[in-house]
Amino acid sequence: MxxxxxxxxxxxxxxxxxxxxxxxxxxxxxxxxxxxxxxxxxxxxxxxxxxxxxxxxxxxxxxxxxxxxxxxxxxxxxxxxxxxxxxxxxxxxxxxxxxxxxxxxxxxxxxxxxxxxxxxxxxxxxxxxxxxxxxxxxxxxxxxxxxxxxxxxxxxxQKELLPLANDVKVMSEYLRHEAETHANTLQESASDCEKRQAWHKLSEICLCLIETIRRCVKMTVEEYSKNKLTNDDGELD
Known part of the structure:
Protein backbone atom coordinates (compact mmCIF):
# COMPACT_ATOMS: atom_id res chain seq x y z
CA MET A 1 0.00 0.00 0.00
CA GLN A 158 -30.42 2.02 -17.52
CA LYS A 159 -33.35 4.26 -18.33
CA GLU A 160 -34.83 3.28 -21.66
CA LEU A 161 -36.06 5.67 -24.30
CA LEU A 162 -39.77 5.41 -24.98
CA PRO A 163 -40.46 3.66 -28.29
CA LEU A 164 -42.19 5.65 -31.02
CA ALA A 165 -45.95 5.20 -30.93
CA ASN A 166 -46.09 4.10 -34.58
CA ASP A 167 -43.44 1.43 -33.97
CA VAL A 168 -45.40 0.06 -31.04
CA LYS A 169 -48.56 0.02 -33.15
CA VAL A 170 -46.89 -1.88 -36.01
CA MET A 171 -45.35 -4.42 -33.66
CA SER A 172 -48.58 -4.91 -31.74
CA GLU A 173 -50.66 -5.40 -34.89
CA TYR A 174 -48.17 -7.93 -36.24
CA LEU A 175 -48.14 -9.91 -32.99
CA ARG A 176 -51.92 -9.94 -32.76
CA HIS A 177 -52.23 -11.12 -36.36
CA GLU A 178 -49.74 -13.93 -35.70
CA ALA A 179 -51.54 -14.83 -32.47
CA GLU A 180 -54.88 -15.16 -34.30
CA THR A 181 -53.26 -17.32 -36.99
CA HIS A 182 -51.77 -19.79 -34.54
CA ALA A 183 -54.90 -19.77 -32.35
CA ASN A 184 -56.95 -20.77 -35.40
CA THR A 185 -54.50 -23.59 -36.10
CA LEU A 186 -55.17 -24.97 -32.62
CA GLN A 187 -58.91 -24.94 -33.29
CA GLU A 188 -58.67 -26.54 -36.72
CA SER A 189 -58.32 -30.22 -37.57
CA ALA A 190 -54.56 -29.96 -37.79
CA SER A 191 -52.06 -32.70 -36.99
CA ASP A 192 -50.65 -33.06 -33.50
CA CYS A 193 -47.27 -31.85 -34.72
CA GLU A 194 -48.79 -28.71 -36.24
CA LYS A 195 -50.74 -28.03 -33.06
CA ARG A 196 -47.62 -28.40 -30.93
CA GLN A 197 -45.79 -25.92 -33.15
CA ALA A 198 -48.73 -23.52 -33.06
CA TRP A 199 -48.93 -23.75 -29.27
CA HIS A 200 -45.22 -23.06 -28.96
CA LYS A 201 -45.41 -20.03 -31.28
CA LEU A 202 -48.53 -18.73 -29.55
CA SER A 203 -46.84 -18.87 -26.15
CA GLU A 204 -43.88 -16.88 -27.53
CA ILE A 205 -46.19 -14.29 -29.05
CA CYS A 206 -48.05 -13.88 -25.73
CA LEU A 207 -44.75 -13.20 -23.97
CA CYS A 208 -43.82 -10.66 -26.64
CA LEU A 209 -47.14 -8.85 -26.20
CA ILE A 210 -46.66 -8.71 -22.43
CA GLU A 211 -43.13 -7.38 -22.87
CA THR A 212 -44.37 -4.73 -25.29
CA ILE A 213 -46.88 -3.49 -22.73
CA ARG A 214 -44.30 -3.62 -19.93
CA ARG A 215 -41.78 -1.54 -21.87
CA CYS A 216 -44.42 1.07 -22.67
CA VAL A 217 -45.66 1.55 -19.12
CA LYS A 218 -42.55 0.90 -17.03
CA MET A 219 -42.24 4.35 -15.55
CA THR A 220 -43.22 6.09 -12.34
CA VAL A 221 -45.54 9.09 -12.16
CA GLU A 222 -42.50 11.25 -11.42
CA GLU A 223 -40.67 9.92 -14.47
CA TYR A 224 -43.74 10.48 -16.64
CA SER A 225 -44.03 14.08 -15.46
CA LYS A 226 -40.38 14.76 -16.32
CA ASN A 227 -40.39 12.96 -19.68
CA LYS A 228 -43.88 13.59 -21.01
CA LEU A 229 -43.81 13.77 -24.78
CA THR A 230 -46.39 14.39 -27.44
CA ASN A 231 -46.68 14.03 -31.19
CA ASP A 232 -48.96 15.34 -33.93
CA ASP A 233 -51.36 12.44 -34.08
CA GLY A 234 -51.68 12.18 -30.29
CA GLU A 235 -51.05 8.44 -30.25
CA LEU A 236 -48.37 8.65 -27.59
CA ASP A 237 -50.66 10.65 -25.28
Missing amino acids: RNDEISRKVKSDNTILAFGEKLCTKRGHDEKQHNCIRQKLREVGRLLKDMRSCPGNVEKSLENFMYPDAFKFITQSCKNVAGFDGNTNTYATPSLALKIGTTLQKCLKILILKGIETNNQDLQTRAEELSKLFEINWTDDVSSNALRTLHEAKQNS
Missing part, protein backbone atom coordinates in the same frame (compact mmCIF):
# COMPACT_ATOMS: atom_id res chain seq x y z
CA ARG A 2 1.10 3.55 -0.58
CA ASN A 3 2.57 5.15 2.52
CA ASP A 4 -0.12 7.48 3.89
CA GLU A 5 -2.19 7.99 7.02
CA ILE A 6 -4.58 5.14 6.21
CA SER A 7 -1.87 2.58 5.50
CA ARG A 8 -0.04 3.53 8.71
CA LYS A 9 -3.21 2.89 10.69
CA VAL A 10 -3.65 -0.45 8.96
CA LYS A 11 -0.06 -1.53 9.66
CA SER A 12 -0.26 -0.54 13.32
CA ASP A 13 -3.50 -2.42 14.13
CA ASN A 14 -3.19 -6.10 15.06
CA THR A 15 -6.79 -7.01 14.18
CA ILE A 16 -6.59 -5.46 10.73
CA LEU A 17 -3.23 -7.16 10.15
CA ALA A 18 -4.74 -10.50 11.18
CA PHE A 19 -7.57 -9.88 8.73
CA GLY A 20 -5.03 -9.06 6.03
CA GLU A 21 -3.09 -12.21 6.83
CA LYS A 22 -6.21 -14.32 6.32
CA LEU A 23 -6.90 -12.59 3.01
CA CYS A 24 -3.34 -13.27 1.87
CA THR A 25 -3.56 -16.90 2.95
CA LYS A 26 -6.76 -17.32 0.96
CA ARG A 27 -6.03 -15.16 -2.10
CA GLY A 28 -2.39 -14.12 -1.93
CA HIS A 29 -1.28 -16.76 -4.44
CA ASP A 30 -3.27 -14.92 -7.11
CA GLU A 31 -1.52 -11.70 -8.06
CA LYS A 32 -4.75 -10.39 -9.57
CA GLN A 33 -6.25 -10.38 -6.06
CA HIS A 34 -3.52 -8.24 -4.49
CA ASN A 35 -5.21 -4.96 -5.34
CA CYS A 36 -8.50 -6.26 -3.91
CA ILE A 37 -6.71 -7.17 -0.66
CA ARG A 38 -5.17 -3.71 -0.44
CA GLN A 39 -8.57 -2.10 -1.00
CA LYS A 40 -10.24 -4.16 1.72
CA LEU A 41 -7.52 -3.23 4.21
CA ARG A 42 -7.78 0.43 3.30
CA GLU A 43 -11.57 0.32 3.69
CA VAL A 44 -11.37 -0.84 7.29
CA GLY A 45 -8.45 1.56 7.82
CA ARG A 46 -10.69 4.45 6.78
CA LEU A 47 -13.30 3.27 9.26
CA LEU A 48 -10.73 3.15 12.04
CA LYS A 49 -9.62 6.67 11.14
CA ASP A 50 -13.19 7.96 11.45
CA MET A 51 -13.76 6.20 14.78
CA ARG A 52 -10.51 7.65 16.14
CA SER A 53 -11.58 11.16 15.15
CA CYS A 54 -13.79 11.41 18.25
CA PRO A 55 -12.19 12.84 21.40
CA GLY A 56 -10.61 10.17 23.58
CA ASN A 57 -10.38 7.60 20.78
CA VAL A 58 -7.13 8.69 19.16
CA GLU A 59 -5.05 5.76 20.38
CA LYS A 60 -7.72 3.06 20.33
CA SER A 61 -7.27 -0.05 18.22
CA LEU A 62 -10.07 -1.69 16.26
CA GLU A 63 -10.34 -4.31 19.01
CA ASN A 64 -10.93 -1.57 21.58
CA PHE A 65 -14.05 -0.49 19.67
CA MET A 66 -15.51 -3.98 19.45
CA TYR A 67 -18.05 -3.78 22.31
CA PRO A 68 -21.82 -4.41 22.04
CA ASP A 69 -22.62 -0.98 23.44
CA ALA A 70 -20.50 0.60 20.68
CA PHE A 71 -22.65 -0.84 17.88
CA LYS A 72 -24.44 2.46 17.15
CA PHE A 73 -21.12 4.28 17.15
CA ILE A 74 -19.67 1.76 14.68
CA THR A 75 -22.67 2.02 12.34
CA GLN A 76 -22.45 5.81 12.42
CA SER A 77 -18.76 5.71 11.52
CA CYS A 78 -19.56 3.38 8.65
CA LYS A 79 -22.19 5.83 7.42
CA ASN A 80 -19.70 8.69 7.70
CA VAL A 81 -17.10 6.86 5.62
CA ALA A 82 -19.65 5.82 2.98
CA GLY A 83 -21.13 9.34 2.72
CA PHE A 84 -24.60 8.74 4.16
CA ASP A 85 -27.16 11.50 3.67
CA GLY A 86 -29.72 11.47 6.49
CA ASN A 87 -32.17 13.61 4.54
CA THR A 88 -32.49 11.21 1.62
CA ASN A 89 -31.30 8.03 3.35
CA THR A 90 -28.86 7.41 0.53
CA TYR A 91 -25.12 6.78 0.33
CA ALA A 92 -22.52 8.48 -1.80
CA THR A 93 -20.64 5.15 -1.89
CA PRO A 94 -23.20 2.44 -1.01
CA SER A 95 -20.91 -0.44 -1.97
CA LEU A 96 -18.39 0.73 0.63
CA ALA A 97 -20.99 0.48 3.41
CA LEU A 98 -21.77 -3.10 2.36
CA LYS A 99 -18.10 -4.05 2.17
CA ILE A 100 -17.28 -2.60 5.58
CA GLY A 101 -20.12 -4.56 7.16
CA THR A 102 -18.77 -7.81 5.73
CA THR A 103 -15.22 -6.98 6.79
CA LEU A 104 -16.21 -6.12 10.35
CA GLN A 105 -18.02 -9.42 10.78
CA LYS A 106 -14.88 -11.23 9.63
CA CYS A 107 -12.82 -9.18 12.08
CA LEU A 108 -15.21 -10.18 14.86
CA LYS A 109 -14.62 -13.84 14.02
CA ILE A 110 -10.90 -13.18 14.33
CA LEU A 111 -11.44 -11.66 17.77
CA ILE A 112 -13.65 -14.57 18.86
CA LEU A 113 -10.91 -16.97 17.81
CA LYS A 114 -8.30 -14.87 19.60
CA GLY A 115 -10.41 -14.93 22.77
CA ILE A 116 -10.68 -18.71 22.63
CA GLU A 117 -6.97 -19.24 21.90
CA THR A 118 -5.81 -16.87 24.67
CA ASN A 119 -8.52 -17.93 27.14
CA ASN A 120 -9.76 -14.34 27.18
CA GLN A 121 -13.41 -14.87 28.07
CA ASP A 122 -14.19 -11.15 28.07
CA LEU A 123 -12.93 -10.67 24.51
CA GLN A 124 -14.73 -13.76 23.27
CA THR A 125 -18.02 -12.81 24.90
CA ARG A 126 -18.15 -9.19 23.74
CA ALA A 127 -17.10 -10.14 20.20
CA GLU A 128 -19.81 -12.81 20.05
CA GLU A 129 -22.45 -10.41 21.38
CA LEU A 130 -21.44 -7.69 18.93
CA SER A 131 -21.52 -10.24 16.12
CA LYS A 132 -25.12 -11.07 17.05
CA LEU A 133 -26.01 -7.38 16.92
CA PHE A 134 -24.55 -7.23 13.41
CA GLU A 135 -26.70 -10.18 12.36
CA ILE A 136 -29.84 -8.63 13.85
CA ASN A 137 -29.49 -4.90 13.17
CA TRP A 138 -26.91 -4.24 10.46
CA THR A 139 -29.33 -4.86 7.60
CA ASP A 140 -31.91 -2.39 8.94
CA ASP A 141 -29.36 0.21 10.07
CA VAL A 142 -26.98 0.17 7.10
CA SER A 143 -27.41 -2.45 4.36
CA SER A 144 -31.02 -1.80 3.38
CA ASN A 145 -30.44 1.83 2.40
CA ALA A 146 -27.12 0.95 0.76
CA LEU A 147 -28.80 -1.68 -1.41
CA ARG A 148 -31.64 0.71 -2.25
CA THR A 149 -29.13 3.38 -3.29
CA LEU A 150 -27.38 0.87 -5.55
CA HIS A 151 -30.68 -0.25 -7.06
CA GLU A 152 -31.83 3.31 -7.79
CA ALA A 153 -28.46 4.19 -9.31
CA LYS A 154 -28.67 1.13 -11.55
CA GLN A 155 -32.19 2.05 -12.65
CA ASN A 156 -31.16 5.61 -13.45
CA SER A 157 -28.22 4.39 -15.54
Whole structure:
Protein backbone atom coordinates (compact mmCIF):
# COMPACT_ATOMS: atom_id res chain seq x y z
CA MET A 1 0.00 0.00 0.00
CA ARG A 2 1.10 3.55 -0.58
CA ASN A 3 2.57 5.15 2.52
CA ASP A 4 -0.12 7.48 3.89
CA GLU A 5 -2.19 7.99 7.02
CA ILE A 6 -4.58 5.14 6.21
CA SER A 7 -1.87 2.58 5.50
CA ARG A 8 -0.04 3.53 8.71
CA LYS A 9 -3.21 2.89 10.69
CA VAL A 10 -3.65 -0.45 8.96
CA LYS A 11 -0.06 -1.53 9.66
CA SER A 12 -0.26 -0.54 13.32
CA ASP A 13 -3.50 -2.42 14.13
CA ASN A 14 -3.19 -6.10 15.06
CA THR A 15 -6.79 -7.01 14.18
CA ILE A 16 -6.59 -5.46 10.73
CA LEU A 17 -3.23 -7.16 10.15
CA ALA A 18 -4.74 -10.50 11.18
CA PHE A 19 -7.57 -9.88 8.73
CA GLY A 20 -5.03 -9.06 6.03
CA GLU A 21 -3.09 -12.21 6.83
CA LYS A 22 -6.21 -14.32 6.32
CA LEU A 23 -6.90 -12.59 3.01
CA CYS A 24 -3.34 -13.27 1.87
CA THR A 25 -3.56 -16.90 2.95
CA LYS A 26 -6.76 -17.32 0.96
CA ARG A 27 -6.03 -15.16 -2.10
CA GLY A 28 -2.39 -14.12 -1.93
CA HIS A 29 -1.28 -16.76 -4.44
CA ASP A 30 -3.27 -14.92 -7.11
CA GLU A 31 -1.52 -11.70 -8.06
CA LYS A 32 -4.75 -10.39 -9.57
CA GLN A 33 -6.25 -10.38 -6.06
CA HIS A 34 -3.52 -8.24 -4.49
CA ASN A 35 -5.21 -4.96 -5.34
CA CYS A 36 -8.50 -6.26 -3.91
CA ILE A 37 -6.71 -7.17 -0.66
CA ARG A 38 -5.17 -3.71 -0.44
CA GLN A 39 -8.57 -2.10 -1.00
CA LYS A 40 -10.24 -4.16 1.72
CA LEU A 41 -7.52 -3.23 4.21
CA ARG A 42 -7.78 0.43 3.30
CA GLU A 43 -11.57 0.32 3.69
CA VAL A 44 -11.37 -0.84 7.29
CA GLY A 45 -8.45 1.56 7.82
CA ARG A 46 -10.69 4.45 6.78
CA LEU A 47 -13.30 3.27 9.26
CA LEU A 48 -10.73 3.15 12.04
CA LYS A 49 -9.62 6.67 11.14
CA ASP A 50 -13.19 7.96 11.45
CA MET A 51 -13.76 6.20 14.78
CA ARG A 52 -10.51 7.65 16.14
CA SER A 53 -11.58 11.16 15.15
CA CYS A 54 -13.79 11.41 18.25
CA PRO A 55 -12.19 12.84 21.40
CA GLY A 56 -10.61 10.17 23.58
CA ASN A 57 -10.38 7.60 20.78
CA VAL A 58 -7.13 8.69 19.16
CA GLU A 59 -5.05 5.76 20.38
CA LYS A 60 -7.72 3.06 20.33
CA SER A 61 -7.27 -0.05 18.22
CA LEU A 62 -10.07 -1.69 16.26
CA GLU A 63 -10.34 -4.31 19.01
CA ASN A 64 -10.93 -1.57 21.58
CA PHE A 65 -14.05 -0.49 19.67
CA MET A 66 -15.51 -3.98 19.45
CA TYR A 67 -18.05 -3.78 22.31
CA PRO A 68 -21.82 -4.41 22.04
CA ASP A 69 -22.62 -0.98 23.44
CA ALA A 70 -20.50 0.60 20.68
CA PHE A 71 -22.65 -0.84 17.88
CA LYS A 72 -24.44 2.46 17.15
CA PHE A 73 -21.12 4.28 17.15
CA ILE A 74 -19.67 1.76 14.68
CA THR A 75 -22.67 2.02 12.34
CA GLN A 76 -22.45 5.81 12.42
CA SER A 77 -18.76 5.71 11.52
CA CYS A 78 -19.56 3.38 8.65
CA LYS A 79 -22.19 5.83 7.42
CA ASN A 80 -19.70 8.69 7.70
CA VAL A 81 -17.10 6.86 5.62
CA ALA A 82 -19.65 5.82 2.98
CA GLY A 83 -21.13 9.34 2.72
CA PHE A 84 -24.60 8.74 4.16
CA ASP A 85 -27.16 11.50 3.67
CA GLY A 86 -29.72 11.47 6.49
CA ASN A 87 -32.17 13.61 4.54
CA THR A 88 -32.49 11.21 1.62
CA ASN A 89 -31.30 8.03 3.35
CA THR A 90 -28.86 7.41 0.53
CA TYR A 91 -25.12 6.78 0.33
CA ALA A 92 -22.52 8.48 -1.80
CA THR A 93 -20.64 5.15 -1.89
CA PRO A 94 -23.20 2.44 -1.01
CA SER A 95 -20.91 -0.44 -1.97
CA LEU A 96 -18.39 0.73 0.63
CA ALA A 97 -20.99 0.48 3.41
CA LEU A 98 -21.77 -3.10 2.36
CA LYS A 99 -18.10 -4.05 2.17
CA ILE A 100 -17.28 -2.60 5.58
CA GLY A 101 -20.12 -4.56 7.16
CA THR A 102 -18.77 -7.81 5.73
CA THR A 103 -15.22 -6.98 6.79
CA LEU A 104 -16.21 -6.12 10.35
CA GLN A 105 -18.02 -9.42 10.78
CA LYS A 106 -14.88 -11.23 9.63
CA CYS A 107 -12.82 -9.18 12.08
CA LEU A 108 -15.21 -10.18 14.86
CA LYS A 109 -14.62 -13.84 14.02
CA ILE A 110 -10.90 -13.18 14.33
CA LEU A 111 -11.44 -11.66 17.77
CA ILE A 112 -13.65 -14.57 18.86
CA LEU A 113 -10.91 -16.97 17.81
CA LYS A 114 -8.30 -14.87 19.60
CA GLY A 115 -10.41 -14.93 22.77
CA ILE A 116 -10.68 -18.71 22.63
CA GLU A 117 -6.97 -19.24 21.90
CA THR A 118 -5.81 -16.87 24.67
CA ASN A 119 -8.52 -17.93 27.14
CA ASN A 120 -9.76 -14.34 27.18
CA GLN A 121 -13.41 -14.87 28.07
CA ASP A 122 -14.19 -11.15 28.07
CA LEU A 123 -12.93 -10.67 24.51
CA GLN A 124 -14.73 -13.76 23.27
CA THR A 125 -18.02 -12.81 24.90
CA ARG A 126 -18.15 -9.19 23.74
CA ALA A 127 -17.10 -10.14 20.20
CA GLU A 128 -19.81 -12.81 20.05
CA GLU A 129 -22.45 -10.41 21.38
CA LEU A 130 -21.44 -7.69 18.93
CA SER A 131 -21.52 -10.24 16.12
CA LYS A 132 -25.12 -11.07 17.05
CA LEU A 133 -26.01 -7.38 16.92
CA PHE A 134 -24.55 -7.23 13.41
CA GLU A 135 -26.70 -10.18 12.36
CA ILE A 136 -29.84 -8.63 13.85
CA ASN A 137 -29.49 -4.90 13.17
CA TRP A 138 -26.91 -4.24 10.46
CA THR A 139 -29.33 -4.86 7.60
CA ASP A 140 -31.91 -2.39 8.94
CA ASP A 141 -29.36 0.21 10.07
CA VAL A 142 -26.98 0.17 7.10
CA SER A 143 -27.41 -2.45 4.36
CA SER A 144 -31.02 -1.80 3.38
CA ASN A 145 -30.44 1.83 2.40
CA ALA A 146 -27.12 0.95 0.76
CA LEU A 147 -28.80 -1.68 -1.41
CA ARG A 148 -31.64 0.71 -2.25
CA THR A 149 -29.13 3.38 -3.29
CA LEU A 150 -27.38 0.87 -5.55
CA HIS A 151 -30.68 -0.25 -7.06
CA GLU A 152 -31.83 3.31 -7.79
CA ALA A 153 -28.46 4.19 -9.31
CA LYS A 154 -28.67 1.13 -11.55
CA GLN A 155 -32.19 2.05 -12.65
CA ASN A 156 -31.16 5.61 -13.45
CA SER A 157 -28.22 4.39 -15.54
CA GLN A 158 -30.42 2.02 -17.52
CA LYS A 159 -33.35 4.26 -18.33
CA GLU A 160 -34.83 3.28 -21.66
CA LEU A 161 -36.06 5.67 -24.30
CA LEU A 162 -39.77 5.41 -24.98
CA PRO A 163 -40.46 3.66 -28.29
CA LEU A 164 -42.19 5.65 -31.02
CA ALA A 165 -45.95 5.20 -30.93
CA ASN A 166 -46.09 4.10 -34.58
CA ASP A 167 -43.44 1.43 -33.97
CA VAL A 168 -45.40 0.06 -31.04
CA LYS A 169 -48.56 0.02 -33.15
CA VAL A 170 -46.89 -1.88 -36.01
CA MET A 171 -45.35 -4.42 -33.66
CA SER A 172 -48.58 -4.91 -31.74
CA GLU A 173 -50.66 -5.40 -34.89
CA TYR A 174 -48.17 -7.93 -36.24
CA LEU A 175 -48.14 -9.91 -32.99
CA ARG A 176 -51.92 -9.94 -32.76
CA HIS A 177 -52.23 -11.12 -36.36
CA GLU A 178 -49.74 -13.93 -35.70
CA ALA A 179 -51.54 -14.83 -32.47
CA GLU A 180 -54.88 -15.16 -34.30
CA THR A 181 -53.26 -17.32 -36.99
CA HIS A 182 -51.77 -19.79 -34.54
CA ALA A 183 -54.90 -19.77 -32.35
CA ASN A 184 -56.95 -20.77 -35.40
CA THR A 185 -54.50 -23.59 -36.10
CA LEU A 186 -55.17 -24.97 -32.62
CA GLN A 187 -58.91 -24.94 -33.29
CA GLU A 188 -58.67 -26.54 -36.72
CA SER A 189 -58.32 -30.22 -37.57
CA ALA A 190 -54.56 -29.96 -37.79
CA SER A 191 -52.06 -32.70 -36.99
CA ASP A 192 -50.65 -33.06 -33.50
CA CYS A 193 -47.27 -31.85 -34.72
CA GLU A 194 -48.79 -28.71 -36.24
CA LYS A 195 -50.74 -28.03 -33.06
CA ARG A 196 -47.62 -28.40 -30.93
CA GLN A 197 -45.79 -25.92 -33.15
CA ALA A 198 -48.73 -23.52 -33.06
CA TRP A 199 -48.93 -23.75 -29.27
CA HIS A 200 -45.22 -23.06 -28.96
CA LYS A 201 -45.41 -20.03 -31.28
CA LEU A 202 -48.53 -18.73 -29.55
CA SER A 203 -46.84 -18.87 -26.15
CA GLU A 204 -43.88 -16.88 -27.53
CA ILE A 205 -46.19 -14.29 -29.05
CA CYS A 206 -48.05 -13.88 -25.73
CA LEU A 207 -44.75 -13.20 -23.97
CA CYS A 208 -43.82 -10.66 -26.64
CA LEU A 209 -47.14 -8.85 -26.20
CA ILE A 210 -46.66 -8.71 -22.43
CA GLU A 211 -43.13 -7.38 -22.87
CA THR A 212 -44.37 -4.73 -25.29
CA ILE A 213 -46.88 -3.49 -22.73
CA ARG A 214 -44.30 -3.62 -19.93
CA ARG A 215 -41.78 -1.54 -21.87
CA CYS A 216 -44.42 1.07 -22.67
CA VAL A 217 -45.66 1.55 -19.12
CA LYS A 218 -42.55 0.90 -17.03
CA MET A 219 -42.24 4.35 -15.55
CA THR A 220 -43.22 6.09 -12.34
CA VAL A 221 -45.54 9.09 -12.16
CA GLU A 222 -42.50 11.25 -11.42
CA GLU A 223 -40.67 9.92 -14.47
CA TYR A 224 -43.74 10.48 -16.64
CA SER A 225 -44.03 14.08 -15.46
CA LYS A 226 -40.38 14.76 -16.32
CA ASN A 227 -40.39 12.96 -19.68
CA LYS A 228 -43.88 13.59 -21.01
CA LEU A 229 -43.81 13.77 -24.78
CA THR A 230 -46.39 14.39 -27.44
CA ASN A 231 -46.68 14.03 -31.19
CA ASP A 232 -48.96 15.34 -33.93
CA ASP A 233 -51.36 12.44 -34.08
CA GLY A 234 -51.68 12.18 -30.29
CA GLU A 235 -51.05 8.44 -30.25
CA LEU A 236 -48.37 8.65 -27.59
CA ASP A 237 -50.66 10.65 -25.28
